[in-house]
Amino acid sequence: MLLNRLYKLDQSGTTVGRELQAGATTFAAMAYILAVNPAILSAAGMPQAALITVTALTAAVSTLLMGFLTNYPLALAPGMGINAYFAFTVCLGLGVSWQSALGLVFVNGCIFLALSVTGVREKIIAAIPHQLKLAITCGIGLFIAFIGLKNGGIVVSSPATxxxxGDFGTPAVLLCFGGILLTAVLIARRIPGAIILSILAVTLLGLFVSNGKGGTVTTMPGSLFSLPASPMPTMFQLNFDLLLHDFAKALPIILTLLLVDMFDNIGTLIGVTQRAGLLDKDGKLPKAGRALVADSIAAILSSLFGTSTVVSYIESASGVEAGGRTGLTGATTAVLFLFALFLTPVILAIPAAATAPALVIVGIFMFQSVAQLKLDDFAETAPAFLIIAGIPLSFSIAEGIGLGLIAYAVLRLATGRAKQTSPLTYVLALIFSLHLLRAIVARLF
Structure with missing residues (x-):
């Protein structure tokens, strides 16, 4: 059979039926990105309808590429955390146009590819202490959850505190909080596709809940199916203005994209393939080089298509638990993403009250890494805490990582452990120091 030969199903101890089921399971677990990614990136001024098309296309093409190069059951899509950084920190916080931000994503992808091909990528990852990698994951989790609470109206600004x-007398806020609880219950009871089921449930309930403005929380779409919206409003719209005219401002953004990208992809790659039994007897991953190249190319494609960086999704683990072992799982997921292109009216009708719980839950998932932190050494705990607190409270992944890396370097020097630390760690700390002190540096030079 063609599929058997192409994906080596017999050698992997799986069947076509099992792979198809696993691919559908993975899609159900991560389909929320079709609603959430456009909702986040549209805050930066990007057209939401085009973003739905771009999100689906990018996920499908990237997932097919990963399966073709590695035959691993991994699915890819625009990354949560990266998209929030792109929209809220780079575009809204720093005032960078989304077109210029896409240009930086393209540069990040090219550097990513070069680092993957030359093997430097693994060295950079090794230079970041494991404690700080865990802290970055936790900090981004809090950041995403905070954005979700804000989008849902559960948390609002206050001049005093x-x-x-928010106002829990508002139906939309109550609906959002109910969505968080519903998703948590479904996940706790191990219901497959918990996040997308919650989004659907809240969206349907929103049809009958007043928004306080004479309408309902969810607006009934004019139709269920339609031709996909054109991706051209975002496709190939990137430019390199910021890179050419303000390199000092562009550099820390690119560095942050690289760091978050690396941690996200490597962690997912190892975690999912380990659960799938794909690691060798020494705990190493065969075809790791191909996998790194695949997600590097995917990062470049994402900027050309018009979305933030694509990453490997931890939700791929749900497909593995359903029996997925080969690239056929990913191919199935990719086909379902393409089919979803024709559901654009439905996706556009999904309210913030339905997508905000997904952000909170994904944030909770990421924050679970806190359990792995070692808190018995203050010189390790302090930098980790600065990252975890710094990312959400400064509303910037870059500043949070910078605070932690600088503190880590200083404490290693102060406690006589400089020689036990990679020189590259100090280089990264220096780069972030220059970034945080860029106003002073600008005056000097």
């Missing part, structure tokens, strides 16, 4: 709780 900076933030406070």
């Amino acid at each position: 900076f933030v406070t709780h």
Whole structure:
């Protein structure tokens, strides 16, 4: 059989039926990105309808590429955390146009590819202490969750206390909070596709809940199916203006994209393939080089298509648990993403009250890494804490990582452990120091 030969199903101890089921399971687990990614990136001024098409296309093409190069059951899509950084920190916070931000994503992808091909990528990852990698994951989790709470109206700004709780007398806020609880219950009971099921449930309930403005929380779409919206409003719209005219501002953004990208992809790659039994007897991953090249190319494609960086999704693990072992799982997921292109009216009708819980839950998933932190050494705990607190409170992944890396380097020097630390760690700390002190550096030079 063609599929058997192409994906080596017999050698992997799986069947076509099992792979198809696993691919559908993975899609159900990560389909929320079709609603959430456009909702986040549209905050930067990008057209939401085009983003739905671009998100689906990017996920499908990237997932097919990973399966073709590695035959691993991995699915890819625009990354959560990276998209929030792109929209809220780079575009809204730093005032960078989304076109210029896409240009930086392209540069990040090219550097990513060069580092993957030359093997430097693994050295950079090794230079970041494991404690700080875990802290970055936790910090980004809090960042995403905070954005979700804000989008859902559960947390609002306050001149007296900076933030406070929203008006729970508002139906949309109650609906959002109910969505968080529903998703948590479904996940706790191990219901497959919990996030997308919650989005659907809240969206349907929103048809019958008043928004307080004479309408309902969810607006009934004019039709269920339609031809996909044109991707051209975002496709090939990137430019390199920021890189050419303000390199000092562009550099830390690119560095942050690289760091977050590397941690996200490597962690997912190892975690999912380990659960799938694809690691060798020494705990190493065959075809790791191909996998790294695949997600590097995917990062480049994402900038050309018009979305933030594509990453390997931890939700791929749900497909592995359903029996997925080969690239046929990913191919199935990719086909389902393409089919979803024709559901654009439905996706556009999904309200913030339905997508915000997904952000909170994904944030909780990421924050679970806190359990692996070692807190018995203050010189390790302090930098980790600065990252975890710094990312959400500064509303910037870059500043949070910078605070932690600088503190780590200083504490290693102060406690006589400089020689036990990679020189590259100090280089990264220096780069972030220059970034945080860029105003002073600009005056000097």
